[in-house]
Amino acid sequence: ETGVTQTPRHLVMGMTNKKSLKCEQHLGHNAMYWYKQSAKKPLELMFVYNFKEQTENNSVPSRFSPECPNSSHLFLHLHTLQPEDSALYLCASSQEGGIRGQETQYFGPGTRLLVL
């Protein structure tokens, strides 16, 4: 247990569906992250939120829409995805999003997404 939970753990969706991934952290952190891990590729940072404000968008397509209503919750809304978007989506949190540098990130278990 890392103190970061994600739901659902597995998701199968069609290209016309709309779904949302949820992440919750119980560590009192102020920064949250979405990463994508595709087969045979390193983890890619998608979004960073610090104190509920988006501070990093790593050129992510608009079919991925993040939402951070408070420092403990992070969502990733999905719509009109493509089969190549199938991947493991990981959420992480850290104390202050690197503002002071030298931070440890804690990861959730991930959502394994399959787009048909």
Added chain:
Amino acid sequence: GIQVEQSPPDLILQEGANSTLRCNFSDSVNNLQWFHQNPWGQLINLFYIPSGTKQNGRLSATTVATERYSLLYISSSQTTDSGVYFCAVESGSGNTGKLIFGQGTTLQVKP
């Protein structure tokens, strides 16, 4: 941007053996972390080590920042050590929490 290279890409060990995993990076860093990803996908932070040496049980890590590499040592390996080991860094010029991950070393420990 900063490049991160890990070696070897794959490693097979007999239980009880020792191993060294390497991470090279192309620029100065203010954050370097080692992670272990188990077969179910869970990433666990092993070390935060932008410089110096740390030990935690059978694992230890050393980062030589001036030479831009880090090493992860696993001693007396166990089957539960199997999985993928990632090195991740944030460049010294950044303060955003933006970690760049290497490709990982996939370790299999056989009983």
